[in-house]
Amino acid sequence: MRTCAGACLAFAVWPAAAQTPPFPKEVIESGHQYFEQKCAFCHGRDAGGGESGxxxxRSKIVADDVKGDKIGPLVRAGRTEKGMPAFSVSDMELAGLAAFLHTQKTIAESQKGGRRGVDVSDLQTGDAAAGKAYFNGAGTCSSCHSATGDLAGIANKYQGLKLxxxxxxxxxxVAKVTVHLKSGESMAGKLAYLDEFTVGLKDSDGHYHSWSTKQVSFxxxxxxxxxxxxxxKYSDDDIHNLMAYLQTLH
Ligand code: HEC
Ligand code: HEC
Structure with missing residues (x-):
């Protein structure tokens, strides 16, 4: 649950000169840290592609981006139907992410050949008992899921990368959103669009409505x-162990 009036999107930001190449080391490093925590699981530690991102x-969005203007809207809205979550990054975090991604692109382009990517067999290296312990303990998975309830048979439903x-x-x-209008009315529905400027929902009749984030709270x-x-929170081992465990749930 997160509440936002337009104002909470305004954060401190790096000076403009720090947002164009050559990026200062500390800007790249701030983006690198954020990327490792939130993005590397899917896109790989070096942003060169991972198991599920x-x-x-080689992204056109990164190629076309200047100071986060293309990366920002995408990361903030996500493409949830395609497996890319939405993240509420601050302007400062975004500037760091953009600097990191542009730098990784330059590095990748300077290295010829060398196919990167991950091996699907890497998914099979976990320890199911450790995964079970993580599921019921530090991972907090069991606070929402049950191996004999909603996740029973999950290994039959999805395999490998899909799982x-x-x-x-x-x-x-599906995320739900409630928009509070200045008139005092409010409207609720399925979250259909969200970036820094616009929030949109689909109502129960399937109609799309949108507002400027400055005009409403939501x-x-x-x-x-x-x-x-x-x-x-996950380490690579946690993910591999969880995978091993989920694959026992037939
Ligand atoms: C759970 C996996 C996952 C995580 C975590 C994730 N992404 Fe993604 N990301 C994806 C997938 C899948 C796509 C491709 C979506 C599509 O096919 O349109 C994608 C697409 C993108 C794209 C667009 C690439 C293009 O050219 O179309 C960018 C940029 C991006 N992600 C950046 C990030 C950043 C930055 C983070 C961390 C804040 C992040 N992603 C976290 C899975 C993920
Ligand atoms: C705060 C609640 C919550 C926690 C904690 C949580 N999940 Fe989920 N999870 C969900 C919701 C909501 C969904 C999407 C609805 C659904 O498919 O059940 C989901 C979906 C899933 C799915 C896909 C289920 C399917 O049938 O498609 C898997 C697998 C899963 N979670 C595993 C985990 C694991 C492993 C953990 C712990 C590391 C975890 N979840 C922690 C709420 C949670």
Missing amino acids: PDLT EQQMLFPRDA TVDDPAAKHADLLA
């Missing part, structure tokens, strides 16, 4: 948002 060093993607970020979960209730928070 594309190679960002990992669904575990990292369940793409079918509350987003995303039942799977916890999954985006958890991304910052």
Whole structure:
């Protein structure tokens, strides 16, 4: 649950000169840290593509981006139907992310050949008992899920990468939003669009409505948002162990 009036989107930001190449080391490093925590599981540590996210060093969005103007809207809105979660990055975090991604792109382009990517067999290296302990303990998974309830048979429903993607970020979960208008009225529905400037919803008749984020306040209730928070907690071992455990749930 997160509440936002337009104002909470305004944060401190790096000076303009720090947001164009050559990027200062501390700007790149701030982006690198954020990326490792929230993005590397899917896009790979070097942004060169991972088990469930594309190679960002070859992304057109990154290529066209200047000072986060293309990366920002995408990261803040996500493409949830395609497995890319939405993140509420501050302007400062965004500037760091953009500097990091542009730098990784330059590095990748300077290295010829050398196919990167991950091996699907890497998904099979975990320890199921450790995964079970994590599921019921530090991972807090059992506070929402049960191995004999909603996740029973999950290994039959999805295999391999598909299972990992669904575990990292369940793409079918629908977020709800309530928008409070200045008139005192409010309107609720499925979250259909969200970036720094616009919030949009679909009402129960399937009609789309949108507002400027400066004109309204709104509350987003995303039942799977916890999954985006958890991304910052997992180690690679945790993920492989969880995968091994989930694969025993037939
Ligand atoms: C749970 C996995 C996951 C996480 C975590 C994730 N992404 Fe993504 N991301 C994806 C997927 C999948 C796509 C491709 C979506 C599509 O096919 O349109 C994507 C697409 C993108 C794109 C667009 C690439 C293009 O050219 O179309 C950018 C930029 C991006 N992600 C940046 C980030 C950043 C920055 C973070 C961290 C704040 C992040 N992603 C976290 C899965 C993820
Ligand atoms: C705060 C609640 C919450 C926590 C904690 C949580 N999840 Fe989820 N999870 C959800 C919601 C909501 C969904 C999407 C709705 C659904 O498919 O059940 C989901 C979906 C999933 C799915 C896909 C289920 C399917 O049938 O497609 C898997 C797998 C999963 N979670 C695994 C985990 C694991 C592993 C953990 C712990 C590391 C975890 N979840 C922690 C709420 C949570």
